[in-house]
Amino acid sequence: MSKIAVALLLAIATSASALAGEGMWTPDNLPKTQIQAQYGFTPDARWTERVQKAALRLAGGCSGLFVSPNGLVLTNHHCVNSCVQQLSTADRDFIKTGFLAKEEKDEIKCPEIELNRLDQISHVTARVKKATEGKAGEDYSKAEKAVKSDIEKECVGKDSERTRCDVVDLYHGGVYDLYKYHRYQDVRLVFAPELEMAFFGGDPDNFNFPRYDLDMGVLRAYESGKPAKVADYFPFSKNGADAGEMTVIVGNPGGTDRQLTIAELESTRDVDLIPTLFLLAERRGLTEQFRSGSDEHWRIAQSDLFGIENSYKALRGRLEALQDPTVFELKRKQEAELRDFVNADPARKAKYGAAWDEIAKANGAYRNIEAQYKFIEYGRGFSSKYFDYARALVRGAAERGKPNAERLREFTDSKLPSVTQRLFSTAPVYPDYEKVKLAWSLTKLREWLGADDAFVKQVLGKESPEALAKRLIDGTKLGDPAIRKALWEGGADAVAKSDDPFIVLARSVDPEARAVRKRYENEVESVVDKNSELIAAARFEKYGTSVYPDATFTERFSFGAVKGWDEKGVAVQPFTDIGGAFVHATGSYPFALPKSWLAAKDSLNLKQRLNFVSTNDIIGGNSGSPVINRNAEVVGLVFDGNIHSLGGDYWYDERLNRAVSVHSGAILEALRKVYHADRLADEIEAARK
Template sequence: MKTKKILFALLFLLPFNWVKADEGMWFLMHIDRLNHRDMQQMGLQLTAEEIYSVNHSSLKDAIVQFGGGCTAEIVSKDGLVLTNHHCGYGAIAELSSPEHNYLSDGFWAANHQEELKPKSLSVRFFVRMDDVSERILGKVDDNMSEIDREKVINQEIAFIERENSEGGKYVVSVKSFYNGNEYYYFVYQDYNDVRLVGTPPNSIGKFGGDTDNWEWPRHTGDFSLFRVYTDRDGNPTEYAQTNIPLKPKYHLPISLKGFQENDFAMILGYPGRTNRWMPSAGIDQNVNYAYPAWVEASKVGMDNMKKHMDNDPKVKLEYASKYAQVANYWKNRQGMIDALQQHETAKTKRIAETAFNKWANKRKNRARYGEVIPTINGYYEATNEQSRHDNYLIGMLRSSTFAALPYVLGNTLQFYADANDAKRQELLPKIQTEVNAQYDQLYLPLEQDVLNASLKLYAAKAQADILAPLVASLAEQYDGDFSVYIKEAFKTSIFSSKEKIDSFLTNPDVELLAKDPLYLLSSDLMDRYRHTDDDKKQAEASFQQAFRLMVEGMRKANPKKVYYPDANSTLRLTYGKIISLPPDSKNDAQENYYTTLKGTIAKYRPNDEEFDLPQKLIDLYEAKDFGPYADQAGHMPVNLLTDNDITGGNSGSPVINGNGELIGIAFDGNIEAMAGDVIFDHELQRTISVDIRYVLFIIDKFAGAKHLVDEMTLVQ
């Protein structure tokens, strides 16, 4: 009996609560209490106050959220920002033209006047955070419905955000953690004048392309440089020629000393989303319904974009960023399917849920927790087909501009048409600016093919009784082939060109809009995507309550265990060490925790889109002209591996050594551990980063932009 009790406890604790040093995305305000001693034992030389301080400059003041979806770091006293090439990709593409293609050729500003301003790019600085769990949860009780509970919580969140914004100076965001069991607010300051300073060409910044994406060994110089500007008094402001470079509170020093395996490494950044508490039934749904649909829909969109991109350099440039985004998630989702199946993640979770269910059905726990697992399982079983449908639809919305654009823009045009003359004059410039932004880089033959192919797949694969009604009708009418309908729709729709929309703005006609075929189709898709009814709302509410109680119960059953919250685009710290993958992958390096320029050259394939290289880089390698950036052993390091716990949103995050010095820039994970958003694999989970010495080598020796290196604080 005693053995059974021990086994029961181990099974219960393992999936959710056994936290080793490499696992966890930790709040900065909790480092001193939860992590600092462990980090010191691993090699950290900084105090907790030097990492996170509200009243003094600290490491957190050099970390920014970049463009709303990546991370970046300040690396000079003049606001120079380092992030990934793929994080800056959209801005670089926007600033490019066939005559000045910065994606293919690279770009390096010789001075501040040459730095380029994208239309819309911002960075967000983290100011402080605090726990408001007691305040918010004190407003609700168990007698409330989920809908009433959410309403009360949202009202209190609005109060907290107003109280801490200081009249609009700061952006304040209150976030839920542990599925609604805790709440924290975060104070930020946004800077909207951010300019491109430098980027290597695709042949360096995107070397390896889709083939090497998520793979090790890697040889990618995935970085780009930007600069933050302020007004003359150092305040955030919109773009103006008179603005000056930011004088940051803190910038990261850069190490040229290199590292050894098992050296301490920490990463600060903005991880987007993990689901480490996801139940087994949710994993089954993703593996068998949601992710396969996402993968298939993405591939259809990519194939129909690529055939046009390959035939026209201008189209290739205009759609480069969108294609890269779709391709990245396409490979990610397939990798997730493979990893979750291979590691039997659902089975592992199911064991923990069985243990929890036994605890939950003890007499003292049954009233509160007894129905939690059955409710969760029932919800997923009822929504499996809906999940498949939704992911085919999401894949279309991500790939096809015209799946959503006519709906969004059409609602604005309808409001414009119904307005009086004075209101129209007020709205007109804003609408024209939006239209210009949307249509400047659209290629209609590509858009027609993507929409047609995506509709065909959606109508064929999603369950018929939950299809968008108009799509279902058209599929029946045209026998599943939408090409004739799409061709005619683009001929007659006002959304098929900027000129037709301009004509509508001159003579607005609500009836014309109401009959527009692309508006009707887009509205049908978006209405279906957002559709809900009372039964669906009730099922969702019951599920959310059960999920919250599951997390509450698992933590209550193990009160002495240390937990970390799931990622949700808030600033986190993760720490671990520099470490190899198991030695079954071929590598050019002496050890499997780094790669070198020798391996880059070995992969070189002339005129290959993914593996071509600039001749100058080859010449530098052959001459062994690495400057002061070579490793002590004489090789030019390129990428490195650590076991830090990261996910999407951490792209561009700084990899920092025990002295607080920058040693790399995180840009990827490894395919072996693609289940990492759901369960952390201590043996295989790795972060792939570009070695900061390779970054400096490219800037200095390859690009001849040593003035940018001179701006940084280098530690020999």
């Protein structure tokens, strides 16, 4: 039996209840009895509310935290990397040199970062289920999307600039909650270290431990042109994390699949993970080749390469887990336990019994259209920022003229501020790089759909992918945000009259893209959603809410402790220190320390803890989450998981899974002694007084 399988066997031996460190809990359903029994601590209502509002979500896929009453925000460097790159130029490369705003006036707005502070959770399950009751297929899909759009619009009201509202599906549709956020779109870069230190060890060290990274970045939220005033923020702990200490991670895990059916897991493994890994491997080689062309190409492509390599490693870990036959057998036993419970009672069987088979049929339907869906609607065949802009303009022009409840979900009133933030972004677009990406993706479109496919012929005609990419990019003006804004404000008439080649392309492919999207929503998504609700109801009957919901990129609390682990008989200690970074360094990328650290070595406390691990249950999206103690003080900043955590999408094993964080003491040590950022260190430390 494999090591993974043994771990899972132990994990599900208690089937109905979570293990001590397991669980990504919503703020309104913390396992207080369990926490008290394990750690001697019970989070009360005020503690929970304060922590909830001091933590943040970066809408692009990360987490963060307020660390001062003046809107100062701490997160990871890799979460602000895109902003750092967008603000850089060939002559001023903040990726290599780092960035420090010495004064408030030097803080620069990030073109595309949005921060969300969770203010309120409301229960809307009854309203959503009433709207979808008795419906199936297209009728179910339309009703569900309409009621969600209506709820969100009512929640936002007339304050879309500062308010964001999302209806969130929990327990795969067993519960629907409305999350109301305070939205910050004026977000400015304050500090970022050099990439050499923020990602020290590079891809070889990624998802591993020991680590020696200062993966941190500092932003500031602004409102009305001034630093935002916030009531709830996290002070730094005086000493930081210590061995055995209870730790709480509060962040926004992107998604887990711990409650999926066997049919869904098989589809994930065979139809999603394997093809995606093939494409990522090719894309990595393509990006490496472009990046090796010059120093400027290196700068342009580094953010993409980090994302590709990170995704490849993470998804490979998930695939390896799902390819272990013993693991799958254990998952089958887990599903059988719930199905046996349903089948044991005639009434439950009549109500829920067919749900698993219906989901299996829907996944069969998905296999018939997945290539068209991914390459046409999802956009894999048109990998270019220019096409993204064009599609947003074409669809925005069509959708904004419809009643809110009838629009595509991404163009409802509550979502439009995020659409326009990306569309009007001042971030530069690099034509030569876009040509490489677009030509490759058009090649993949032809490869996966076939050279004789009618849609492929419509797109390529007699041109090669390279020739078409060159013609489109040489002829477009969508790299200019003023042009994009004029087209958006001009509405349907302006977009219809535009002869920009990317607008023409987006208009021509939109009917086919909408058609395959409709098939996906009606034949796959709506069936899975409806029957997942039934399985969730059965799970509630058996377990209640003692089981946490799968992650949904919404705020979750995870409780654990600072603790190493045993790796094949060798004890892995929970801490690394600054001195270890100098020992680990080789002088060559990615193990080269930046000049700033080499110059500061004699002044640094080499025994200061740098990185540490804890048993907290996390997943992608938790990057930038605060690690706090029972006093709601920052003891660390999450930036990674260890290699064992890659299977955390499907289960959690407290013996092996670890969150990896930057120690709070290292953050202050670096700010003062390496970067001489006393203004920031003073502001952070003043918050604890």
